[in-house]
Amino acid sequence: MELHDVWFVLIAVLWIGYFFLEGFDFGVGVLTRLLARDRAEKRVLINTIGPVWDGNEVWLLTAGGATFAAFPEWYATLFSGFYLPLLVILVCLIVRGVAFEYRAKRPEEHWQRNWETAIFWTSLIPAFLWGVAFGNIVRGVKIDAEFEYVGTVWDLLNPYALLGGLVTLSLFTFHGTVFTALKTVGEIRARARKLALRVGLVTAVLALVFLLWTQADRGDGTSLVAMAVAVAALVAALAANQAGREGWSFALSGVTIVAAVAMLFLTLFPNVMPSTLDADWSLTVTNASSSPYTLKIMTWLAVIATPLVMLYQGWTYWVFRKRIGTQHIADPVH
Structure with missing residues (x-):
């Protein structure tokens, strides 16, 4: 296996890690409107992801940096062609981070309500747009002989990509719902389990259609195996949720995300961005990659840094592993 193939796999792993981790905190952000009934319950939801949401975004930064260094042509075409949706995602992530930090800084109800609204929308919009973006990457876009995107933003809003957006939005919401059931106690935990069933059934229908479309x-054969794993894991996650096994349900919903994203990268390889104008104009792991020397240096850096990041994140989740409920929410002091 060549180094550019290795880095394609590593970038796929980084995106899988990002969607697994950021997926549930996007879902929790959406639940602040769908599940929480009062301010105390919204604080419970926000506190379940408070210690970890910013660490989850490290995976996005690493995936973007790795793409820039390992596949500069892919990075340039992707960020120029998808400029508007990626800019919207970036703005949402900035506002979302500010909302988490500023929400409790003042006691006025309208102040907190506005920041809670911001958390909801800046969780929902990226969860949808990431699916649209990856749907277009897999489907292919208008790339010319100079490896430049020559389509418009409206070309990105095709039925396949929009379905992909609905799948990521519903899947992340389901992932966040089972995470909420895992991390909370009391009435909010019971309601989260009931909501997980409804969201999970919608997700199953959307995901099955999208994955079958992708496979067809x-x-x-390899992508078919990944699709089967994704579908089976989602069904098992629903069953575990109904049985009150929140830990298993969360793990299995994570397996669904891992297998579904892996399937997309399996169907993409050896391309990194197919051209719908001419197959010879597609960006591949060969014509989009950096020099072998650059990839070699990056590989050594990844070998050193990746275990450290994973150990740190694992320690963070272990420290903040306990369940919380409204009884653990103290009155705010300003």
Whole structure:
């Protein structure tokens, strides 16, 4: 296996890690409107992800940096062609981080309500747009002989990509719902389990259609296995949720995300961005990669840094592993 193939796999792993971790805190952000009934319950939801949401975004930064260094042509075409949706995602992530920090800084109800609204929308919009973006990457876009995107933003809003957006939004919301059931106690935990069933059924329908469409369009035997794992894990997550096994349900919803994203990268390889104008104009792991020397240096850095990041994040989740409920929410002091 060549180093550019290795880095394609590593970038896929980084995106899988990002969607697994950021997926549930996007979902929790959406639940601040769908599940929480009062301010105390909203604080419970926010506190479940408070210690970890910013660490989860490290995976996005690393995935973007790795793409820039390992596949500069892919990075340039992707960020120029998808400029508007990626800018919207960036703005949402900035506002979302500010909302988490500023929400409790003042006691006025309208102040807190406005920041809670911001958390909801800046969780929902990226959860949808990431699916749209990856749907277009897998489906292919208008790339010319100079490896430049020559389509418009409206070309990105095609039925396949929009369905992909609905899948990521519903899947992340389901992932966040089972995470909420895992991390809370009392009435909010019971309601989260009931909501997980409804959201999970919608997710199952959308995901099955999307994955079958992907498999029929450009899949092979390996991607078919990944699709089967994703579907089976989602069904098992629903069953575990109904049985009150929140830990298993969360783990299995995570397996669903891992297998579904892996399927997308399996159907993409060896391309990194297919061209719908001419297959010879597609960006591949070969023509989009950096020099072998650059990839070699990056590989050594990854070998050193990756275990450290994973150990740190694992320690963070261990420290903040306990369940919380409204009884643990103290009155704010200003």
